[in-house]
Amino acid sequence: MDVVIWSRIQFAMTAAYHWLFVPLTLGLALAMAVMETLYVVKKDPFWKKAAQFWIKLFAINFAVGIATGIILEFEFGTNWSNYSWMVGDMFGAPLAIEGILAFFMEATFFAVMFFGWNKVSPKFHLASTWLTGIGATISAYWILVANGWMQNPVGTTFNPDTVRSEMASAAAFWEVISNPVAVSKFCHAVTSGWVTGGIFVVGVSAWYLLKNRHVEFARRSLLIGAIVGLVGSGTVMLSGDSSGVHAAEFQPMKLAAAEGLVDGGNGAAFTIVPGIKVPHMLSLLATHDWNGFVPGINDILKGYTDNNGNVVPSVAEKMAMGRRALDALAVYRETEDPMVKAMAEAVLDDNVQYMGYGHLSAPEDVVPPVGVVFWSFRFMIGLGMLIALVLLLALIAVWKDKLGSWKWLLWASIICIPLAYICGQCGWMVAEVGRQPWTIQGLLPVNVAISSLSTGAVKTTFFVFLAVFALFLVIEIRIMLGAIRKGPEVEPKDA
């Protein structure tokens, strides 16, 4: 394996590790804030104890997850320096806002939430709990603005003098932050966090019910967890639909790979698993039109006409335009003649959206690993639907007072906790493996984004990370399980 593959594996491992902590932070924040709201509104001390317990688990997750995202930024500078330089102007603002906002909001309100139970009024404490969660959510937005731009680079222009994608105006900044891909990614990622948080609360509560401990606490927590999880499931489906439409519009190869669609067409069928298809469903999901055209891998390679009548060039044509862009960049940098420079700049402007294609060796280079994307997509949807079903049944069980007799549901709820993590990781695999070979869609392939590094150096840091991450993960799980085993400090009648 070469340095590009090792660097990608390292980045994937770091991002996947970071995403172990983020969804639970987002989801538990909502669940515990709802419980504390019930305490303040109903003045029922039971909900205070319940909120305190879930805040404790939130704090453990938060403490171990803290700064795991920083490692990604280390890797940008070391492994992906060309990419890092090209996006520096565009990423600077969102990541700076994220850093400042996350630091101040979380450091301030987390401290009040964690230490301030007896120091501030209940309402002030409640506001701090909500603001901790809102701070984490806003922080996620800025990260996903950066990620969304890599999938759909809007609002920037390539400056051949600085070799950077730059935002020229406030309008450009607005275009970047309102990028439809970023918005749908944000909604999808955050609400998937609500599902993770919801099933975590339901699963932990189910464990207490199976052990016949803290029964009233578990029953009431389970109800809140199921509601949070179901709200998340509903909104994650809606935002998933929006993500599908955006993939069809901006990254059709990703959608074709996720569907294993070799030859597209009108009224395309959705493949549930190989051999089982739902007629017209893919067209409906991707274009919101029963007979809409969905391009397959071959259509994208050869070129096609989209649903708006626009002719999309073949990959070979895009490669030719990409090479013209690179020729123009080379001439622009070499020449001292103002007229030649102006001409080169004009050619570059005309072709820059395909500049990345100029680095490709063959049209087939734009096809991502279809098997990985196809199956990740199915695991994501399948596990997501399974978890939604378990959450719904949990709600019904509380309503019909069947929690004591439906032991299988309690076990299923516990099993769904790791499945929620697998589901989230599969979602990111679809998003990130599905856009290969691009670091920035159409502009920069991964083999050009990489720094000049030795494979040995990347392998060394990969295994160092693996060891450190594994150690911290084991510690977190041990502390988390210890806190769960100890249980909440509820009234004696509930113990």
Place this chain on the structure above:
Amino acid sequence: MPKPTGIFSFFASLYRDGFRNMTWGKPLVWLIILKLIILFAILRVFFFKPAMRGLSEEQKSEAVGNALLQNHNTDTLNLLTD
């Protein structure tokens, strides 16, 4: 509305008293400190040196421009034929 100094002293006492009275949270604080040391004092210093550290802005532009064109055989005629 409290004066700024009041806010700062409030948060200072919040953290001070909070850490002092911690029970189960103490291992977490040590965990965070240990992690930050590993991240910033070991990994950042010895393993993750920025590839373009020490270069000026112009030199960085030059380096990335060269990387973009590294494997590209410039065809000036291609540029002129349009």
